[in-house]
Each structure stands twice: as C-alpha cells, then as structure tokens.
Amino acid sequence: MITMLERVPTGIPGFDELCSGGLLRDRSYLVSGPSGSGKTIFAMQYLVNGIEKYNEPGVFVATEERPQHLREHFLTFGWDLEKYEDENMLAIVDATSTKIGLPSDERYIDVRPFDTRSLLDQIITIQDEIGARRAVVDSTTSIGFTISDPAKFRVELLKISTTMEILGLTSILTCEVVEGGGDKISRFGVENFVVEGTIVLYYTRIENTRVRSIEIFKMRGTNHSSKIHPFEITENGIVVYSKEEVFA
Ligand SMILES: Nc1ncnc2c1ncn2[C@@H]1O[C@H](COP(=O)(O)OP(=O)(O)OP(=O)(O)O)[C@@H](O)[C@H]1O
Numbered sequence: 214m215i216t217m218l219e220r221v222p223t224g225i226p227g228f229d230e231l232c233s234g235g236l237l238r239d240r241s242y243l244v245s246g247p248s249g250s251g252k253t254i255f256a257m258q259y260l261v262n263g264i265e266k267y268n269e270p271g272v273f274v275a276t277e278e279r280p281q282h283l284r285e286h287f288l289t290f291g292w293d294l295e296k297y298e299d300e301n302m303l304a305i306v307d308a309t310s311t312k313i314g315l316p317s318d319e320r321y322i323d324v325r326p327f328d329t330r331s332l333l334d335q336i337i338t339i340q341d342e343i344g345a346r347r348a349v350v351d352s353t354t355s356i357g358f359t360i361s362d363p364a365k366f367r368v369e370l371l372k373i374s375t376t377m378e379i380l381g382l383t384s385i386l387t388c389e390v391v392e393g394g395g396d397k398i399s400r401f402g403v404e405n406f407v408v409e410g411t412i413v414l415y416y417t418r419i420e421n422t423r424v425r426s427i428e429i430f431k432m433r434g435t436n437h438s439s440k441i442h443p444f445e446i447t448e449n450g451i452v453v454y455s456k457e458e459v460f461a
C-alpha cells in the first residue's frame with residue numbers, strides 16, 4: 214500500500230517553507246558546502262529542533278570533531294547537548310578519537326578503521342536505547358577518504374542511507390566540497406546520487422565580505438524553491454531569508 218508522504222520539519226527558520234514543509238520521513242539528505250559554510254550547525258539545529266519542538270530523539274555521528282568540542286561550541290547557541298544526552302533524547306557517536314589515536318571515554322565510540330557495518334551496528338544499539346527518529350553523519354567526506362574507490366564509497370553511502378531509512382531515521386549526511394574545486398555539490402562526485410535530496414550551502418566572497426546562501430539543489434518528491442536564498446548564523450543558529458534571493 215502506498216501511503217501519503219509525511220514531512221519532517223527541520224524547524225530551521227525560513228528553510229521548511231522552501232521545500233513544501235520539510236524533509237520526507239525516513240529519507241536521507243545531503244548537506245554540502247565548503248569548510249565554515251555552516252553544515253555542522255545546520256545538521257545539529259535539525260536534531261535540536263527535533264528534540265525541542267517535535268519530541269523526536271536524534272543521533273549525531275561525529276567523524277571530524279570530538280563530542281566534547283561539539284558540546285562546548287553548541288552551548289554558545291544555548292543548545293545544551295549534555296542535558297539532551299542525559300534525557301536519552303540525543304546520542305553522539307565519537308567516530309573521531311580512535312581515528313586519530315586518542316582514547317575516548319564517550320558512551321558511544323566508533324571503531325577504526327572505518328567500517329560501515331560496525332557504524333550501523335552502533336546505530337542499531339542506539340535505536341534500542343533512545344528510539345531516535347532523526348540522524349546526522351557529519352561528515353561523509355572523511356569516510357570517503359578511507360575508501361579510495363569512488364564506486365565502493367557510493368555503495369557504502371547507499372548502505373548507510375538505506376539502513377537509516379529501514380531503521381526509521383530521517384537523516385542528514387554532510388559533505389565537504391573544496392572551494393573552487395569544480396563540482397560544488399559533493400566531494401567525490403557520487404554522494405548526490407544515493408540521497409533523496411541535496412542542500413548546498415555557499416560561503417561566497419563578494420568584494421571584502423563573505424555572504425552565506427543556501428540552495429535546494431534536488432529534493433525528490435518535493436516542490437521546492439529553485440532560487441538561492443541568503444542565510445545568517447545568529448546567536449540562535451541558522452536563519453534562512455526565504456523571501457530574499459541572492460544573484461550570482
Ligand atoms: N555563535 C556563533 N555565532 C555566529 N556565527 C557562528 C557561531 N559559531 C560559529 N559560527 C560561524 O559558523 C562557522 C562554522 O560553521 P560549521 O562548523 O557549521 O561549518 P562547517 O560547514 O561544518 O565547516 P567544516 O567543513 O570545517 O566542518 C564558523 O566559522 C563561524 O563563521
């Protein structure tokens with residue numbers, strides 16, 4: 214039986230109205246952009262809103278920042294990750310420490326070398342404990358570097374996104390692009406194909422300032438804006454100006 218598509222609002226001000234109310238339930242999305250463009254903030258804000266506004270627990274797989282740094286950085290937006298973790302509303306998987314040879318006393322630790330199977334086992338365990346509905350893998354780029362063959366990486370990403378869907382998780386996978394590196398959508402040229410949608414964050418230099426903007430590049434099953442909209446990172450997180458446009 215085919216059921217009506219359910220929307221999962223990100224709760225990010227100005228964003229959901231660009232895409233008919235939000236993401237599709239149990240689908241995976243890519244958020245790509247250069248370093249410093251706001252990918253990690255976008256992804257964490259999606260989880261924090263899930264917890265605060267929609268009572269949906271979340272999982273955050275951190276492959277590039279140690280969980281302790283995330284907790285400290287996000288407190289500046291007033292997001293108390295430790296409190297959510299204590300309430301079993303948030304699980305942070307430390308997939309960073311072992312990669313760089315550091316011990317970790319985190320509750321959830323991913324093993325090295327990177328192995329999709331063990332990451333997914335970890336997420337399944339977390340699912341039993343907190344019953345998450347939203348997930349983030351930040352970022353897939355560092356996973357890609359451990360798999361030299363783009364075709365294999367594509368299969369691994371497909372495994373991650375499909376398992377997330379089966380586990381009932383609506384997920385955001387982040388992906389770093391190199392500024393001026395041609396393809397602005399993904400790092401390895403394959404990430405875009407395995408997801409239901411791709412959101413691109415730009416951080417463009419215009420004369421002597423940098424301007425942030427966002428584009429919904431693709432979103433299957435969704436009537437979405439085809440414009441590029443400005444956004445800002447405020448003391449409360451990302452705010453998208455959905456009624457404004459950025460011209461190239
Ligand atoms: N409290 C804050 N208020 C305003 N802007 C902030 C605040 N905290 C961070 N920023 C901005 O957000 C940027 C970092 O955003 P974020 O970590 O989401 O980027 P990213 O795309 O994940 O980068 P990377 O690929 O390097 O991980 C900072 O460089 C800074 O410009």
Ligand SMILES: [Mg+2]
Nearest residue numbers: 252253254351
């Ligand atoms: Mg980041």
